[in-house]
Amino acid sequence: MAISASRPALRRVRPVRHTDPLAVARRAIQGILLLIAACSFVAVVFGGTLLAYGLSHDERAFAGVSIAGVNVGGMTEQEIVGSTEQRFATFEQTPLEFRTSEGSIWLTPAELGISFATDEMAQRAFAFGRTGTLWTDTRQWLDALSGGYDVPLTFAFDQRAFSEALGTRLAPLTLAPQDATYQRSGDGVVTIDAGSQGLAFDINGAQQELLARAAALSTEPISVTTVAIPPVVSEDLLAPALPSINNYAGGPLTLRLDDQSWVIDQRALYDMLSISIDGDDVAVEFNRAALFANIQSIARSVYTPGVDASVSNVAGDFVVIPAKDGHRLNVVATVDAIMASLAQ
Numbered sequence: 001m002a003i004s005a006s007r008p009a010l011r012r013v014r015p016v017r018h019t020d021p022l023a024v025a026r027r028a029i030q031g032i033l034l035l036i037a038a039c040s041f042v043a044v045v046f047g048g049t050l051l052a053y054g055l056s057h058d059e060r061a062f063a064g065v066s067i068a069g070v071n072v073g074g075m076t077e078q079e080i081v082g083s084t085e086q087r088f089a090t091f092e093q094t095p096l097e098f099r100t101s102e103g104s105i106w107l108t109p110a111e112l113g114i115s116f117a118t119d120e121m122a123q124r125a126f127a128f129g130r131t132g133t134l135w136t137d138t139r140q141w142l143d144a145l146s147g148g149y150d151v152p153l154t155f156a157f158d159q160r161a162f163s164e165a166l167g168t169r170l171a172p173l174t175l176a177p178q179d180a181t182y183q184r185s186g187d188g189v190v191t192i193d194a195g196s197q198g199l200a201f202d203i204n205g206a207q208q209e210l211l212a213r214a215a216a217l218s219t220e221p222i223s224v225t226t227v228a229i230p231p232v233v234s235e236d237l238l239a240p241a242l243p244s245i246n247n248y249a250g251g252p253l254t255l256r257l258d259d260q261s262w263v264i265d266q267r268a269l270y271d272m273l274s275i276s277i278d279g280d281d282v283a284v285e286f287n288r289a290a291l292f293a294n295i296q297s298i299a300r301s302v303y304t305p306g307v308d309a310s311v312s313n314v315a316g317d318f319v320v321i322p323a324k325d326g327h328r329l330n331v332v333a334t335v336d337a338i339m340a341s342l343a344q
Contacts, residue, residue: 062129064144067151068217072125073144080122087217088116096213097221098166100201102173104221111165113158114214125151155214162207170224175199179233182245182275188252188266190245192238198229233277241275241282248273248286248342255298255338257329262298286342292335299329 061080063073068087072080092114095106128149129140143149177198182190202225209222249269255262272290276283 061125062140062144064146064148065125065128065151066148067121067125068153069150072122077122077126080125081118084121085118088118091214091217091219092116094219096210096219098169098206098224099221100170100173100224101226102199105169107165107169109210109214111161112210113156113161113165114210115156115158117154117156120154121151124154153215153217157211157214159207162210163203166203166206170201170203173199174201177229177231179231180235180238181233182238182242184249184266184270189250190242190270192235192242194235195231195233197231200227200229201225202227237277237280238282241284244284245270245273245275248284253338255295255334257302260302264294268294286339288335288339291338292331295329295331295334295338299331299334302329 060074060076061072065071065073067080067084070084070087072083075083092110093108095108096112098105098107128151129137129144131137132140140149175196175198178195180195181193183193185191206222206224212218213220213222249266249272252266253264253269255264272287272294274285274287276285
């Protein structure tokens with residue numbers, strides 16, 4: 001019988017390392033100190049660079065600064081004025097087109113009261129990055145370097161010069177409204193002339209467009225809006241009173257006395273009308289005083305004095321000449337009769 005012997009398996013045991021907490025802490029602190037030192041170095045270098053940059057531009061505008069798209073970085077204040085004033089002067093003297101429904105007119109921005117403040121803009125460009133704290137100033141330097149800074153345009157506007165210049169040129173194109181009126185036609189019938197609308201222009205709108213063009217140094221044409229001005233007295237206002245007017249003055253008025261007659265034509269009758277407008281009402285009245293004066297003039301031609309009876313010696317015979325009645329027109333009664341007739 002064979003007996004085999006076996007060796008028990010051996011287990012490998014790794015040694016346990018004991019970490020010193022103090023050593024770990026020292027290494028962490030060393031890393032932090034190194035990081036702080038590196039950041040401090042970068043900050044010092046960066047701050048020194050910015051400080052040197054600021055000192056290098058002590059008398060010159062910072063890089064990235066521009067006026068109306070003109071780069072003025074690195075220029076002195078006087079150089080900025082010289083490099084930009086010609087552009088603004090050219091714009092001020094360039095005619096702008098104002099388009100209306102009646103045609104176009106041309107005026108320069110200078111004629112319209114636009115004047116650019118070149119010196120003020122140069123001062124603002126030079127002052128950029130100099131008026132705050134070191135923190136805010138350096139932020140502005142970096143912003144200008146990365147994205148640029150364009151100084152807002154500054155200009156003066158003379159409202160009176162604008163109104164006078166544009167108003168004077170638009171005046172020949174402006175039309176005043178014509179009120180509706182009553183008109184007598186050839187056959188004496190009264191009709192209505194409808195009148196017409198007036199024509200004006202939106203000056204305020206044109207002003208806003210001009211200011212927008214100046215702010216952008218744009219010479220694009222400006223459209224001036226037409227404004228219709230309705231007449232104060234319209235055809236619709238006069239229409240309701242037209243039948244009454246034609247009743248009074250649509251035909252001649254004939255007066256008869258015995259074998260005589262007189263005619264008052266439509267023109268004279270129309271002139272005797274009193275037409276008044278009060279808001280939305282039109283009142284038509286016959287002028288009694290004017291009619292009285294007209295009938296009185298007829299009465300003077302009608303008047304015939306009476307003749308008393310008399311005795312006349314005709315060839316030795318006494319003859320009685322009978323009296324003759326006179327004629328006198330009763331003006332008041334005649335006017336009353338006419339007024340009553342016209343009122344029907």
